[in-house]
Amino acid sequence: MSFISPTPSLNGIIEKFPLGASFSTSTSATTTTTTSSSDGTSEKTPSGENKTLDQGETLFTPIRIGDIQLDHRIVMCPLTRHRASQQGVHGELGKTYYGQRATKGGLIITEGTIVSQEAGGEANVPGIYSDEQVEAWKEITKNVHDKEGKIVCQLWSLGRVADPSLVEKVYSPNNIPYMSTERGPHMPALTVMTEDDIKRFVNSYKEAARNAVRAGFDGVEIHAANGYLIDQFLQTNSNTREDSYGGSLLDRSRFLFQIIESVISVIEENKVGIRLSPYSTFQGMRMINPLETFLPLLEGIMNKHPNLAYIHVIEGDQSGDDTKELRQVVMSKGNGTGYISAGGYQVDQARKVVNQHGGMIGFGRYFISNPDLPARIQSDLPLSEWDESTFYTNSAEGYIE
Numbered sequence: 460m461s462f463i464s465p466t467p468s469l470n471g472i473i474e475k476f477p478l479g480a481s482f483s484t485s486t487s488a489t490t491t492t493t494t495s496s497s498d499g500t501s502e503k504t505p506s507g508e509n510k511t512l513d514q515g516e517t518l519f520t521p522i523r524i525g526d527i528q529l530d531h532r533i534v535m536c537p538l539t540r541h542r543a544s545q546q547g548v549h550g551e552l553g554k555t556y557y558g559q560r561a562t563k564g565g566l567i568i569t570e571g572t573i574v575s576q577e578a579g580g581e582a583n584v585p586g587i588y589s590d591e592q593v594e595a596w597k598e599i600t601k602n603v604h605d606k607e608g609k610i611v612c613q614l615w616s617l618g619r620v621a622d623p624s625l626v627e628k629v630y631s632p633n634n635i636p637y638m639s640t641e642r643g644p645h646m647p648a649l650t651v652m653t654e655d656d657i658k659r660f661v662n663s664y665k666e667a668a669r670n671a672v673r674a675g676f677d678g679v680e681i682h683a684a685n686g687y688l689i690d691q692f693l694q695t696n697s698n699t700r701e702d703s704y705g706g707s708l709l710d711r712s713r714f715l716f717q718i719i720e721s722v723i724s725v726i727e728e729n730k731v732g733i734r735l736s737p738y739s740t741f742q743g744m745r746m747i748n749p750l751e752t753f754l755p756l757l758e759g760i761m762n763k764h765p766n767l768a769y770i771h772v773i774e775g776d777q778s779g780d781d782t783k784e785l786r787q788v789v790m791s792k793g794n795g796t797g798y799i800s801a802g803g804y805q806v807d808q809a810r811k812v813v814n815q816h817g818g819m820i821g822f823g824r825y826f827i828s829n830p831d832l833p834a835r836i837q838s839d840l841p842l843s844e845w846d847e848s849t850f851y852t853n854s855a856e857g858y859i860e
């Protein structure tokens with residue numbers, strides 16, 4: 460979180476990326492952030508009026524992000540925990556788990572939730588495509604709402620990282636397997652997605668979003684991070700397609716933009732968030748100059764969809780890179796769009812970032828080991844450390860208190 464990388468030249472990239480009439484060729488976000496630190500950072504209110512942050516915001520200052528009103532800025536990150544059934548349905552464990560982490564005016568983002576059976580490929584992760592799954596989610600959203608909390612559903616497709624024993628086909632933008640430093644080589648036979656496959660997946664996001672509304676969620680988050688399918692389309696190390704879904708940034712981002720359109724045809728834009736991880740090397744990702752892709756991408760997203768609820772960026776300990784420029788794009792172009800920063804945050808650092816820049820902080824692992832995390836932070840109580848050995852088991856231990 461310490462520095463600003465040399466600003467890449469955006470000329471050319473932006474010009475090739477004319478997403479909608481409102482797409483801008485301005486590089487003002489870049490110049491603004493390189494000349495100042497937090498000073499001058501501004502947020503737009505939902506009415507579109509600029510307000511300058513007075514540096515008096517704290518983790519416990521209320522904030523409205525799109526349609527979602529929050530009492531505090533401590534967001535529970537999406538956390539896959541493998542506690543759903545083989546059919547991707549949450550049972551009592553999951554219901555208790557989310558209920559225990561709900562707080563008044565606090566935002567929970569669910570674990571990655573499969574948009575269709577063919578989008579899956581990890582054991583015991585939940586889905587949101589069957590009635591049974593929706594019924595289980597209804598109880599979870601109710602538990603959270605009973606505590607006056609908010610919950611959005613993270614919509615997920617795995618793509619090339621899927622376990623081939625769990626899906627008929629492992630879909631991928633190209634036939635490029637990833638070399639995993641975390642799990643060793645992962646080289647299943649890949650099915651390169653045709654345009655029909657792409658259309659079907661895009662439609663699955665619409666159905667999933669519709670189901671999320673039925674299940675009582677306050678919104679959805681489109682998972683475009685961490686080397687999963689959408690990210691695989693965005694980045695050149697996994698996308699070398701020569702059709703209209705590969706090549707230029709405009710083409711590589713077409714899949715994401717079609718998914719956004721598809722989702723907002725059934726749920727208001729101000730209930731939709733997007734998660735990005737420009738710097739993460741997880742699952743064979745990270746381009747040489749991430750901002751050359753992610754800065755104009757975000758400008759394009761915000762120009763076309765200024766009413767999004769939030770943009771969620773994984774930064775922090777992933778690499779030590781700074782994402783001030785991305786934050787600035789969201790703050791300056793969004794119409795009430797919030798910015799969630801996540802990745803390796805300690806409490807002091809979270810306090811400092813919100814004091815200086817506003818926005819919200821996503822906590823992942825600390826929410827696993829501290830179900831009452833916001834209360835602990837507010838009362839300055841020590842935090843329990845997490846136990847990694849319980850992250851992905853199928854039991855109550857390390858999952859619920």
Ligand SMILES: Cc1cc2nc3c(=O)[nH]c(=O)nc-3n(C[C@H](O)[C@H](O)[C@H](O)COP(=O)(O)O)c2cc1C
Binds near residue numbers: 540613802821825
């Ligand atoms: C057990 C575990 C499961 C995760 N599952 C997801 C997931 O489903 N979707 C996602 O976008 N990120 C996922 N992440 C990443 C977290 O959301 C978060 O970005 C990461 O843990 C860094 O934040 P932290 O340092 O506060 O834990 C997961 C991380 C962990 C540790």
